[in-house]
Amino acid sequence: MTLGFSLQKLENGSNYLSSSDIQSFCQLESEQLTSQDRIFFARIVYHDWLLRTHQEVINYRQNQPPFSQKTLAYLRSEVWLTDFPPIFTLDKFPLEDSSSICYICPIGYRNQKPEYIQIITDKPLSDSSKLYTKRCAILLSKYVDIYIDYGRQKTEIQLLEDILHRIGHQLRNSLGLIGLYAHNLCLGLKENPWQEQATIISESIQDLDTNLNELIDCGQGAKLRVTLQDLRSLVVESVKNLQPLINDKKLTITISDTSTILKIDRLQMKQVFDNILSNAVHFSPNLGIVNCSWQIFQDEVLIKISDQGPGLSPEDLQKIFTPFYSRRRGGTGLGLTIAKKIILDHQGSIWAQVLSERGTQISVILPRPKSG
Template sequence: MNNINVHNDEGIDNLRKENEQLKLEIEYLTHELTASKESRARESDKSDIRFKRLFNHLTDAVYYFKIYDDGSAGNFIEVNETACQRLGYSREEMLALSPKDIDGLEAEEIKPIIDDVYDNDSTTFETVHVRKDGGRIPVEIKTHRFVVEGEMYLLSVCRDITERKNSEREIREAKEQFENIVESSTNGITILQDGKWVFANKAALTLFDAKTKEELLGRSIYDMLHPEFHMECKEIVKKGGIHPRLYRVWTTLRGKEVHTEVVSIPTTFQGKDANELIIQDITEQKKSDSMMIQAEKMNVVGQLAAGIAHEIRNPLTALKGFVQLFRSGTIPNEMFLNIMEAELERIDVISSEFLTLAQPANTDFNTVDMRDLVSNVIDLLDTEAFKKSISFVVENNVKETDVNGISSQLKQVFINLIKNAIEVMQNEGTITITFKNHEGFILISVHDEGVGMSEEQLKRLGEPFFTTKQNGTGLGLMVTYRIINQHNGEVNVESKVNAGTTFTVKLPLIAKVD
């Protein structure tokens, strides 16, 4: 009996201990579950806070709303602060609106957009939103479609594209303005690519006698450009860079010859390298200049006539004397014959140069050796220089002297310059003529030891009828400047009072082909 009671007491104690242990474990689990639940709640609250902060600080407006089966949109379910600020509504006011209340497009304009949104998970489009105060904002919207428990919802992210639209408008207006300027220009404006015309304005079409752009575009320029300019044109395209005031002769689509000045500028067209050509028609100016050059040439010929007649009379007198000796019975000998031959050659050189001046001007560009040309001019003017005890010094150590030009016109230039140098000098002195090569050009300087010119006189050089000579017309230098300009060259002048003057003519050498 006692043993049974003892055993019962032990069982009750064990059961009590087990109950206590189970109670402790339940309390621990409850505590852990509670702690876990609280932790998850805290993390969830933190996530919600972070999400709301991010949602409301996006620079793009965000709208969330439901889409019904008929394609219509319900009121906004959620919007961020950017959406409210942009449109000028409070959050409560926004949640009472739907997309159709803020969209500025007409119904027929918005319908295809809605159909696209309804049929695609994601769509991007542009529209206009209307502010509460009536202001309109161009926007770009990217939509994302969601299906929740069988119902469709839309999240729209909306970006203000006012600046982009303003930039696009400015670019469009600038382009239209540029096109208007190009099309209204009196100069031909073209684009050359791979040796073909790819763009031409109205003036260019008129210049080349093209009735439509199709007649000109796609055609090789070498079909129209005078052959003498082909090599130089290819060289310019190859080297690139800006090339101003290029003289070019063309044959139009109707066979008419046109003289032009061209500016070549490197550019791009449809993503490829090209050359923009600005072409000025100088055909009429060319005729006028030609008449002026010819008139000035005749003026020079008239002034030289007396000197040349005197120069020819001297050898003729010698020849006449020898003839009289021979008639009187004097037997011709080697010395007499050599003198007579030298005098005849002198007459031949002078008369040939004089005839060259009197010939009609040749307008074709050919290879001209400037060394020979200047030498011939010196021979022609040597008599005038000799009368005033003026000598010539020629410094010529250059290798390249060939230019592309009109020989008679270039000869007239150096007759003008050297004759002027002789006239401005008193008795005795030296005229120095120097040749130099520099970066594809030949520079020919004519330096005199005359009285020189002031700064004010230098500024007026080349003006019609301005001259520093007592009986001058001023046309000689004007013609000189025009001729060199037409040969794509330059004339530079340096002068000091009582220290002489230097005229330097700069002409492009003929490009050497590798």
Template sequence: MAEHPNMEQNKSLKKNLQWLMALRVIITTFLLGATAYIQIRERYLYLFPSLDYIYIFISFTYFLTIVYGFLLSKIKNLRAMAYQQILGDVVLTTILIYITGGTESIFSFVYLFSVISASMILYRRGGLIVASMSTILFGLLLNLEYYGVLIPLGRKGIEYTVHDAHYFFYLLGMNMAAFYLVAILSSHISQRLKEVEAELERKKIDYSKLEALYRDIVENVESGLISLDRDGHIGFLNKAGEDILGYRFDELYKESVSKIFPWIDLKRKGQLRGEAIFKKKDGKDIFLGFSISPSRDIGGKVMVFQDITKVKEMEEQVMRSEKLAAIGELAAGIAHEIRNPIASISGSTEILKEELGGSNHLKPLMDIILREADRLNRLVTDFLQFSKPALPQKEVFPLKDLINETLLSLRGNPDWNQDVKVEVQIPNSLSLYGDSGQLRQVFLNLFLNAVQAMPHGGILHISALNRDGLVEVSVQDTGLGIPQEIKGKIFDPFFTTKENGTGLGLTIVHQIIKNHQGEIQVKSEFARGTKVTLRLLSPH
């Protein structure tokens, strides 16, 4: 919080008065000490009185300064005290001139210190007042000396030259001109210094605000920001950068950027842009989009980066959708053309089987024809479902019941492995809003893939919770995992690593989830397992 202007003025005035008191002591000690030295060693140069007067003067000046210092913390009206001190110095200067020879004294210039002090502390008005006071007192001293009312202490008991009126007027005129000229010039300089100081203070406040604004922008911007010195060491990391990378600033301070980002080549000149995979502190891989630019201010470089993992996932989904659309149109046409001959083959075989009778030796071959035709028909049905999926008939149903029913049907599948342990963590109250038949097919495909990925047994963990208005279902296994080189192809149509697979299972899963306005995410580490996460609409 900024201080009140009056408080700032008092603070500045108090500081100036402290300097004034220090200057008074220095000048008095130096000038009068030098005078005492000259009087002792070079008596013939000046007509001085006894040293007692000088010692008394010095002692009184010290005493007066001590009193001023004591009153400085007591008096609230510091401006009045400034006038009192400076005018008091004018009186002291007049006394000094009186005890050191009057018109013959060399100390009339000391008035100028008081004039300058008044101009610097009290500005033009104060300078002119002190200049006038100096003229009046000096003129009064000259008049009293001219008319013989006062005889300077340094002349008592000795002969001295009597000057005429012209000399006195000349001496007074020259000093008066000097007093007012110095008052005007020094007050002008003081006023300009005051204006410059006020301008600097205003700009200082502006710079403080700009610095605070800059700090807020840097700390609150969503992009990560790193500053690098000339040697490529990290000197700054903002809050967004800490969140993206998973590291605190103090953990990366003065670390080489090549150690944290091995794919960055700082030897390249100019701006550097790119994308790369970064492993966070918790081991999670993310996609980083980054830009590195030279910085003239810090003499190094500035790196701006963002987590573009979701953007990459969206790009993959768009590419996958485009592939699905193209292949789907082709599959639909082929499926329709294949389905008609299959129907004819099945029908003809049934007729032949009835006409030849049950004891015919060709019956096993006909059964094979019918069974394979039925399998081919199911495959064609999958093609048609993939190319032109049915719209989901949505309803609200308990998720846990659907999972248990799907697991029950899975146990009757020939690929079921008795060594697989199933763990289900789903609240009884959790419900889904969707087509239960289509979602059963989704879970059956995911569960079957998980079991097939654990030929020697393992754990199939199924969990669900309500997060941010969505139902999040996770299917996790401890199987073989998905190799990195094929991870991006698992949802592609007809892509399979299984001997008898059609390559449509996960494709249809992806399509069903998409038609339910949901999301599917796959995380896998080779030889450590796979986790598939579905995010579906909550009935609430």
């Protein structure tokens, strides 16, 4: 048994699992259970994070008559559930007016309600069937955890998309007005020494408008333009753009010699590294060290960017990815928010931590494309 069939849609580019996916997975689990010797009924109860309610899947052994509505109502009432056993343990529970044997294997307890596999048999389970049921429970629990994680990411990404769109709308209005005045100045200052500066202002407005469009595009995961990119080359390019400030502070930048190929949107991921490295360079003391390293695993890469700056306060750790929260004087508080949005769109994760010696480390996990 594997999660492969259920995660195939993720590999094909779909970002999230849905309620129908977890229901289909539970249906398959229940069918596999009733194919085991002596098990003629399987019922799986789980919490659907997106629907915000508990759901159930029921399956009978082939040619097994279904239970009456009265019996199903009795099972759903859980009046027979007189105890709450530890997860992944298989316990017997007596059923009212029944000679059949009922087993329960909990997979978790959420919202003060149990999630479990319930099976009913003609005779006591064999050791192999008990082991199989426990393995089903463990696998189901892992799948539910994946489903919940993706559901939370979906909610978080939607929130960030809404924020970026609101920001874009507000900035567009202001930039449009400033651009209009700048254009009028250019027209009214012909043959005037100040016209050159008015032209610079007008061109800067155009650059800001272009950057704003890129910002808004970051708020739309469907617009990812993924290609195969070399990780080290991308980081080196971001470091190169910061070289004047690096030279001014006499910083040492260390970068891993190894590299790997990632399937990413190059422009958006470069913005991630630009934002993270810009903060690392800004907060580094003179003669400090900024370390860029990564560990390459079979299915993912763990990227770490650390500095020797003042570190983060507990409040910083809690709010560092929150929109408009900035530790930099004059900062917009959007750099790391946008970085997190882009990472989530790439089905990755990002977090910050304080180093024990001194400084801050931003860690990023990104999936690696499968070879072949």
